[in-house]
Amino acid sequence: MSKIHIISDNNKKSIKFKRLIKNKINKSKFIFNNLIIVIGGDGFMLQALKKNIDNNKFFYGVNSGNYGFLMNKFSSKNILKNISKAKMISISPLEMTVNSKSKQKKKFLAINEISILRQSRQAASLSIKYGSKQIIKKLVSDGVLVSTPAGSTAYNLSVYGPILSLNSKKLSIAPISPFRPRRWKGKIVNDKSLISIRNLNPIKRPISAVADNYEVRNVKKVNVRSQKKISLKLLYNSNSSLEKKIKLEQIKKEIR
Numbered sequence: 001m002s003k004i005h006i007i008s009d010n011n012k013k014s015i016k017f018k019r020l021i022k023n024k025i026n027k028s029k030f031i032f033n034n035l036i037i038v039i040g041g042d043g044f045m046l047q048a049l050k051k052n053i054d055n056n057k058f059f060y061g062v063n064s065g066n067y068g069f070l071m072n073k074f075s076s077k078n079i080l081k082n083i084s085k086a087k088m089i090s091i092s093p094l095e096m097t098v099n100s101k102s103k104q105k106k107k108f109l110a111i112n113e114i115s116i117l118r119q120s121r122q123a124a125s126l127s128i129k130y131g132s133k134q135i136i137k138k139l140v141s142d143g144v145l146v147s148t149p150a151g152s153t154a155y156n157l158s159v160y161g162p163i164l165s166l167n168s169k170k171l172s173i174a175p176i177s178p179f180r181p182r183r184w185k186g187k188i189v190n191d192k193s194l195i196s197i198r199n200l201n202p203i204k205r206p207i208s209a210v211a212d213n214y215e216v217r218n219v220k221k222v223n224v225r226s227q228k229k230i231s232l233k234l235l236y237n238s239n240s241s242l243e244k245k246i247k248l249e250q251i252k253k254e255i256r
Contacts, residue, residue, distance in 0.1 A: 004032055005057075007048060009040035014064040017074055021062070030080050034058055035235075037083075041065020042154070046111050046212050049232055053093075053109065060086060060235040069153060069245060072237050086235035089166060089242050091150045092191075095227040096211045101202065101218035108211035111232070112151025114224050115176075116197055117143040119206040119217060123179055126207075127200055131193035135173065136184065138200060142177040143207065144186075146195055146224045150242065153249045162188055163250045166243055171195070171226065191226035198222075 006022055008014040017039045024030070034055075038048045039062045049059060060083055063071035075082060093109045100106070118124040124143050128135040147156035149164035152172055157163060161174030173195065174186040189195065198221045199207050208217045236242050 004030070004035045004037065006037045006039070008038075009044045009064065011040075011064065014039045017062055017064055020076055021079055024076075024080055028080060030083075032058070032083060035060060035083070037062060038071075039064055040071075041068055042070045043213065045070045049111055050109060050212075053230060053232070056233075058088065058233045058235055070150070070234070070242070072235075072240065082237045083235065085238050087238055087241050089234050089236065090231045091148065091166070091234065092226055092228050092230055093232070094146065094148055094171075094211070095225050096209060097223040098209050098216045098219055099221040100216055101206075101220060106216060108214050108216070109227065109230070110151075110211035111148065112154050112212055113145050113147040113156055114222070115143060115145050115155065115210040116219070116222060117176070117208050117210060119208045122205045124207045125200040125205050127198045128173065129196040129198075130173075130187070130189050135187050135189075136181075138180070139175060139178060139184065140180040141175045144176060144197065145172070145174045146197075147172040147174065148226070149246070153246060157249065161186060163246060164188070166246060171224075191228075193225075195224040196221065197224070 008018040035058045037060050038045050045061045061071035062074050093111050096108045096114045098106050123140050126139045149166045152164040159174050159176050161172045164170050169191050170188050171191050178184050202220050207219050209219045209222045
């Protein structure tokens, strides 16, 4: 039987939560096979997921940060009960393949989104394809985001992208401060085909590509696809599942 593994951020609150949870597990002899308890914020959870992406583990997040959308609220009294009754959701990451100025081809994974960003004072000039279909021939903007349903309430929402349901099998393509065409709102596509984003002017208008928090600069072309071969298992308290959190964000957006 595998031991429960607990990892935490380095701040005082995270370390305190880790100590309390560890003591409760030891006293009760609580067992949950292949479980990683992640204590921190959303950024720390993303790091933990990527480091353990091939380990077939269950991840239970405990929020010790600010918002903690991917995390659960900490309860000293009910922590073990919450874990044992938690609901599981599976999410697949995005895979980004980058062709850079140095002619190197690199691959990276993103749980939330792929960000294509202007690298200088010049706006980016991009063309976007979905499979063989041209979505937009020329987009002049600060960049563009490709977001998963799990990430659609993060950076994607900040640039007025749509909130996607977890079971939608969709991806969001959202522009960042579009200049031409000024009114282009982006596109929702299914997660089956390849999204190809090309830099139309890499010399004058350099761009970078960011997979969650990993950046590649001087990019010529980016291919993005949903990596269905990878399935990450996240656990949420039964009264506060990720689906409920996303629905609440959708309601808030409609009220605004």
